[in-house]
Amino acid sequence: MRLIxxxxxxxxxxxxxxxxxxxxxxxxxxxxxxxxEAIKNGTETGLRAKSFMDKGMLVPDDVIIGIVRERLAEPxxxxxxxxxxxxxxxxxxxxxxxxxxxxDRVVSIEIADEVIEARMTGRRVxxxxxxxxxxxxxxxxxEGICNACGSELVIRKxxxxxxxxxxxxVYHAETEALKGFYAKLGKLRLVEGNQPIEDATRDIxxxxxxxx
Numbered sequence: 001m002r003l004i005x006x007x008x009x010x011x012x013x014x015x016x017x018x019x020x021x022x023x024x025x026x027x028x029x030x031x032x033x034x035x036x037e038a039i040k041n042g043t044e045t046g047l048r049a050k051s052f053m054d055k056g057m058l059v060p061d062d063v064i065i066g067i068v069r070e071r072l073a074e075p076x077x078x079x080x081x082x083x084x085x086x087x088x089x090x091x092x093x094x095x096x097x098x099x100x101x102x103x104d105r106v107v108s109i110e111i112a113d114e115v116i117e118a119r120m121t122g123r124r125v126x127x128x129x130x131x132x133x134x135x136x137x138x139x140x141x142x143e144g145i146c147n148a149c150g151s152e153l154v155i156r157k158x159x160x161x162x163x164x165x166x167x168x169x170v171y172h173a174e175t176e177a178l179k180g181f182y183a184k185l186g187k188l189r190l191v192e193g194n195q196p197i198e199d200a201t202r203d204i205x206x207x208x209x210x211x212x
Contacts, residue, residue: 001026001080001208002102004087006178007109009167010116011193012200016109017084019201020208026080031064034071045070065095072101080104088175093182106182107207109200111193113168120164124153 001024005013017028038046039053045066049059068086071077083103087093096103122135124144128151133140140146144153157163182188189207193200 002083002104003080003208004083004103004106004182005109006106006175007193008111008113008116008171010120010164011109011111012197013084013109015197016201016204017082019197020204021082023205024080026082027076028082028084029068029071029077029086030084031068031086034067035059035064038067038070043067043070061089061092061095064092065099065101068096069099069101087178090177090181093178103182103187105189105208106178106187107189107191107204108179109193109204110190115194116168117161117164120159121155121161123156123159125156126151127154 003020003026005017007013020026021028035046035049039050040046045063049063049067052059052063064086068083072081087096118136119134122137124133124135124140125131126133126146126149129146129149131146131148132138133146133153140153145151146153158167179188179190191200191203191207195203
């Protein structure tokens with residue numbers, strides 16, 4: 001099963017990728033992780049990526065695709081993989097096709113912006129031990145204080161309302177169009193994201209087993 005997970009930031013892609021990876025015994029390929037790995041290992045593509053990053057520039061699509069192709073050629077991807085964070089744009093999706101990188105299913109985790117905003121802006125993290133909370137779903141025993149070590153809880157910059165809204169705008173502008181791209185290829189399946197994790201997993205597994 002060669003799978004792409006789509007969805008806005010905070011839709012639960014990372015959580016579902018982890019669960020599905022274990023169920024299907026296939027690796028999750030996160031572009032951020034493999035980019036760091038390629039740079040650390042000093043591969044040719046990794047060094048090219050580093051030259052752009054050192055100048056504060058975005059890594060071009062052809063370099064990202066090269067790094068993804070290198071990673072997918074490794075033995076653990078022989079039975080399939082989950083692409084997380086790639087493709088982000090139509091040109092990246094087209095480049096995957098041109099490079100012969102096969103995709104069986106594209107699952108989009110659907111969730112309303114206001115739900116995501118409430119989800120992400122409600123996160124609190126302990127500045128000392130890193131324990132994670134949510135003011136509604138998983139509140140600390142004492143407001144603003146970590147259960148584990150008694151330190152103050154903070155809001156990460158990524159979880160401020162302004163940052164969350166900006167990330168959602170970028171998703172709608174750049175990545176959401178991928179749904180139409182993969183729908184035309186008959187590969188897209190939509191799954192409701194605003195439900196318990198195990199229910200979303202069940203729906204994703206059903207979507208993976210569905211006929212073309």
